[in-house]
Amino acid sequence: MRHLAYAGMLVFCLLGTLPLDRWFGLGVLRQGRRLSLTLLLAAGPFLVWDLLATHAGHWWFDPAQTLPMRVLGVPWEEVGFFVVIPVAAVLTHAAVGEVVGRRRARRASR
Template sequence: MRHLAYAGMLAFCLLGTVPLDRVFRLGVLRQVRRLALTLAVAAGPFLVWDLWATHAGHWWFDDAQTLPLRVLGVPWEEVGFFVVIPIAAILTHAAVAEVRGRRTARRARR
């Protein structure tokens, strides 16, 4: 089970944030082009850097805590990290902005 640790944490992040899109009617996940551009800008440089650093031997991934599938020598979970975490951050930010906007609107009506 230890090999599922990284993938499990990514799933946990998604399970905690993806429902925010629907609950608060954010529409973040429907803006596919905008989301893809954001992920490319956010994930692209870090993925390249991560690939370089692992190939240069600056760090490595514990085979006991990752699944065997690799992308250019990097666990697929690491690639997934650069997609999942920005999505979780965007959804969280949008949900907080929505809640704060509602609160501000209520105060303005008083």
Template sequence: MRHLTYAGMLAFCLLGTLPLDRWFHLGVLRRWRRLLLTLVLAAGPFLVWDLLATHAGHWRFDSAQTLPARVLGIPLEEVGFFVVIPLAAILTYEAVQTVLVRARDRRRL
């Protein structure tokens, strides 16, 4: 079961933040081109950094805590990390902004 640790953490993050788009009518997922561009710009440099650092031996990934699937030697979950965490951050930020705007608007009434 330990090999599911990283994937489980990513699933937990998604399950906690994906519903925010629908609950608060954020439209983040509807604007998929903007989201994709943001994720590529966020993930790209870090994936390159990860590749260089792991190949240089600066760090490694514990195969006991990751799935066997690899992308250029990097666990699939690590690639997913650079998609899931920025997505969770964007959804959380947009939800908080929506709540703050609604609260401000209610105070004005």
């Protein structure tokens, strides 16, 4: 079961944040170009860094805690991390902004 821990954490993050887009009517997931640029800028450098550091032997990923699928030697979950976490962060940021905006609007209308 330990090999599912990393993937499970990513699923948990998605389950907690993907609904925010619909609940608050954010439209983040419909902004494909903007979201892709965000992912490229967030994931790109860190994925390259991960690849270089892993191949240089600076660190490794415990096979007992990851799925066997690899992308250039990096676990599939690590690649997923660089997609899931930025998406979760953007959704959370947008949702918090929406809540704060609604509260300010309510206070201003009083």
